[in-house]
Amino acid sequence: MLNLVLFGPPGAGKGTQSERLMQRYGLVHLSTGDIFRHHLKQETELGKLAKTYIDQGHLVPDTVTVSMLKSAVLEQNSPNGFIFDGFPRTTPQAAALDRLLLELNTDITLMLGLEVEEEELKMRLKNRATASGRSDDADPQIIANRIAVYNRETAPVKDFYAAQQKFVAIDGTGSLDSVTERLFAAIDSRT
Numbered sequence: 001m002l003n004l005v006l007f008g009p010p011g012a013g014k015g016t017q018s019e020r021l022m023q024r025y026g027l028v029h030l031s032t033g034d035i036f037r038h039h040l041k042q043e044t045e046l047g048k049l050a051k052t053y054i055d056q057g058h059l060v061p062d063t064v065t066v067s068m069l070k071s072a073v074l075e076q077n078s079p080n081g082f083i084f085d086g087f088p089r090t091t092p093q094a095a096a097l098d099r100l101l102l103e104l105n106t107d108i109t110l111m112l113g114l115e116v117e118e119e120e121l122k123m124r125l126k127n128r129a130t131a132s133g134r135s136d137d138a139d140p141q142i143i144a145n146r147i148a149v150y151n152r153e154t155a156p157v158k159d160f161y162a163a164q165q166k167f168v169a170i171d172g173t174g175s176l177d178s179v180t181e182r183l184f185a186a187i188d189s190r191t
């Protein structure tokens with residue numbers, strides 16, 4: 001299996017690039033943000049719980065997120081592999097993902113970290129708010145919270161994969177196509 005983690009701060013382009021990786025390598029794309037938004041829309045119990053965190057720009061608690069992700073993985077019938085987008089976002093989530101994949105006799109192949117500087121991120125999120133209708137993109141205070149949470153809780157996940165020699169940094173600036181080319185090249189040279 002080819003199992004990729006696409007990593008990077010809010011607005012780095014994970015969603016867009018995941019779609020392209022999914023198509024090229026025939027992977028299942030699992031975005032915890034998308035799954036949460038689906039629950040929000042359906043107003044499920046999980047959605048109502050997640051909303052209280054998402055609206056503040058905080059992380060949904062690990063126990064909730066991990067069990068949701070586990071079900072989504074186990075639901076798949078002999079997939080070629082996964083692209084994890086927006087997960088793992090904390091070191092305990094990364095450890096839980098390793099355990100889950102071990103049960104399936106597989107592991108993470110590579111973590112691809114999209115790097116974009118903070119001013120550019122803020123600009124992208126502001127622009128995206130109009131198109132996405134996401135309330136967490138519309139408020140500069142919430143955006144600042146998300147970036148702070150990223151720096152504090154999520155950035156260390158990079159070290160978790162670097163320790164396994166699985167982390168690759170990718171320049172996330174320039175055209176969408178040029179970022180895609182960099183991702184393809186990094187994957188193809190490692191597999």
Ligand code: ADP
Nearest residue numbers: 010011032033053054058059060065086087089
């Ligand atoms: P972005 O990458 O633009 O911040 P996402 O769509 O990945 O957006 O996530 C939106 C929100 O959903 C996050 O701010 C967080 O509240 C919640 N969320 C998504 N993934 C996770 C996760 N792995 N752990 C905890 N909370 C999460």
